[in-house]
Amino acid sequence: MENRIYLDHAATTPMDKEVFEYIAPYYTEFFGNADSPHAVGRKAMGAVDLARDTVAELICAKASEVYFTSGGTEADNWAILGGARAKRKEGKTQVIVSAIEHHAALFAAETLEKEGFEVVYLPVNSKGEVELCELEKVLSQNTALVAMMTANNETGVLQPVQEASRMAHAYDALFFTDAVQAAPYMEINVQEWGVDMLSFSGHKFYGPKGCGVLYIKSGVAVEKLVGGGEQERGLRGGTLNVPSVVALAKAYEKTVQGLSQSNEKLKALSALFMQEISVLDGVTRNGNSENALPSILNLRFAGVENTAFLYNMDLQGVCLAAGSACASASVKPSHVLTAMGLSEAQAKESVRFSLGRRNTEEEIKKAARLTVETVRRLRGD
Ligand code: PLP
Secondary structure, X not given: OOOOEEOEOOOOOOOOHHHHHHXXXXXXXXXXXXXXXXXXXXXXXXXXHHHHHHHHHHOOXXXXXXXXXXXXXXXXXXXXXXXXXHHHOOOOOEEEEEOOOOHHHHHHHHHHHHOOOEEEEEOEOOOOOEOHHHHHHHOOOOEEEEEOOOEOOOOOEEOOHHHHHHHHHHOOOEEEEEOOOOOOOOOOOHHHHOOOEEEEEHHHOOOOOOOEEEEEOOOOOOOOOOOOOOOOOOOOOOOOOHHHHHHHHHHHHHHHHOHHHHHHHHHHHHHHHHHHOOOOOOEEEOOOHHHEOOOEXXXXXXXXXXXXXXXXXXXXXXXXXXXOHHHOOOOOOOHHHHHOOOOHHHHOOEEEEEOOOXXXXXXXXXXXXXXXXXHHHHHOO
């Protein structure tokens, strides 16, 4: 959109133009159903196989461990519901999830609670980090699954996934991490991280909406969530969205290739923004900035209600969010910020600026200037 400054990349990103052009023939020419046994189907399956190989290589997995889904929400639900239900067969009935998980994961946890699981919500400290001693306190031989996101979608704060995974395994529990926000900014190595399951989503890294990945380590039993056809090795029914799968792999490959360059740029732009708004008093950054993605600035402007700020910024051409896009229409304060100890009123003074690789210095300076002016105006200064 012309003249708009888009600072909501944690909600979604525009599709990379090269990726868009690359997949166009998969809608028109190579349109086959990847499960059809004839030449047109085989062509489609060939493209899916290649995409699966690409994704697998990039996350250090085997191709047979990569499952395509309809996005991060499905992947999160599948991992948590499918993993816990499978573990229940061993008699385990406790599930541990961090209190700051995405609503997709929290919904799955609530569903398990209704099924009779005991669900423990792990607290975070004021910096937005889960403390491992809290995990140690609640892990037991009854723990079926631990879910801890790699990076939080509202604050960008990174979580101690590798250590938590090791701790869960000591109790023979499954470990799942939602890497939807992290995938665009860090290299994923499922072997090094030691996770059993990991999810990510195409539209966070300039790929397609409605297409995601669930990695399931080979040998890990997970019940299926979406049944029907025998697609995805019998574990996830539904005709594969071939163009999106191809686009996801292409966009992810490009993202990983450009990772260090884009992260450097994002760090510089974030620093520039903070510098430019430093003339304002009463600004607090939510979350540990030393341990966060380079793209997200969650800022609290004391005395300024975020809904009024967002509305005013939108009118001036700057697209921002209060937190998770899925919850942005709701008036509820962020569960992430309140878990960090902010009061409801403080949470409602907080705004998420999420930068992207296409943002320019000029845009950041202009957004900062408008932020300063808008905060002052709303404060009546
Ligand atoms: N998990 C996290 C951390 C997210 O930020 C999101 C989307 O914002 C999701 C899961 C859901 O992914 P999708 O939009 O692909 O369903």
